[in-house]
Amino acid sequence: MGEKERWDRHHSDRMLRYPSEDVVRFIVRNWETSQSRNGLRALDLGCGSGRHTVYLAKEGFRAYGTDISAIGLANAEQFLRQEGASAELKWSALDNIPYQDDFFDLVLAWESIHYGDYSFGRRVGGEIFRVLKSGGRLFISFRSRDDNHPGEETAERFTFEGREGEEGLLFHLYDRKEALSVLEGFEIVYVDRFFWTRYNQSQLNTSFMIEARKAL
Numbered sequence: 001m002g003e004k005e006r007w008d009r010h011h012s013d014r015m016l017r018y019p020s021e022d023v024v025r026f027i028v029r030n031w032e033t034s035q036s037r038n039g040l041r042a043l044d045l046g047c048g049s050g051r052h053t054v055y056l057a058k059e060g061f062r063a064y065g066t067d068i069s070a071i072g073l074a075n076a077e078q079f080l081r082q083e084g085a086s087a088e089l090k091w092s093a094l095d096n097i098p099y100q101d102d103f104f105d106l107v108l109a110w111e112s113i114h115y116g117d118y119s120f121g122r123r124v125g126g127e128i129f130r131v132l133k134s135g136g137r138l139f140i141s142f143r144s145r146d147d148n149h150p151g152e153e154t155a156e157r158f159t160f161e162g163r164e165g166e167e168g169l170l171f172h173l174y175d176r177k178e179a180l181s182v183l184e185g186f187e188i189v190y191v192d193r194f195f196w197t198r199y200n201q202s203q204l205n206t207s208f209m210i211e212a213r214k215a216l
């Protein structure tokens with residue numbers, strides 16, 4: 001089963017509806033009033049079933065979502081309709097964003113960039129830089145090496161094959177230096193961490209969350 005089919009399967013049996021609290025904080029911190037959001041283009045990169053695309057659209061942004069899973073995008077379309085919101089959705093790979101240079105005011109890449117090896121991450125970072133306007137903001141998360149749920153390591157150090165629902169998917173666990181190297185060219189606003197546990201704390205997931213800005 002290929003990567004796209006794996007993600008289709010993932011999106012067939014689950015659908016997150018609520019935005020991450022960290023994403024909400026990022027939005028409110030930078031664009032507190034509805035006037036400040038008016039007309040701004042916001043890309044949800046790796047949007048999945050669209051929980052953040054819907055949030056961005058309802059919060060007054062011109063929302064866009066891209067993903068490799070057609071089922072994720074169909075879920076997102078349905079979710080937007082249910083919520084009376086609208087966004088432009090496109091099928092595309094994270095490292096080939098189908099928009100022109102300097103197009104977006106903000107890019108959200110939540111829980112998506114680490115699904116690939118390190119060189120994939122670097123390409124995605126370059127693409128985000130390309131499509132962001134000068135002065136535009138990025139909010140991005142990276143799974144980190146403190147994660148205790150890595151799966152089987154591949155030939156590349158810290159790149160794993162997933163397990164438990166992520167079988168067949170590659171992902172890379174970042175340290176701070178590597179995550180920042182993916183964001184070469186950006187001004188870093190802050191680097192923070194978030195953690196969650198599952199299965200009575202037997203599984204620990206840890207991530208970096210980074211806010212960055214493309215200089216004016």
Ligand SMILES: C[S@@+](CC[C@H](N)C(=O)[O-])C[C@H]1O[C@@H](n2cnc3c(N)ncnc32)[C@H](O)[C@@H]1O
Nearest residue numbers: 007046047048067068069093094110111112115
């Ligand atoms: C863990 S989900 C996160 C979805 C969404 N950002 C959220 O916070 O709910 C990861 C998403 O990345 C997408 N994805 C993984 N690899 C991708 C790739 N190479 N190109 C485009 N999307 C990809 C998956 O289809 C999935 O929707």
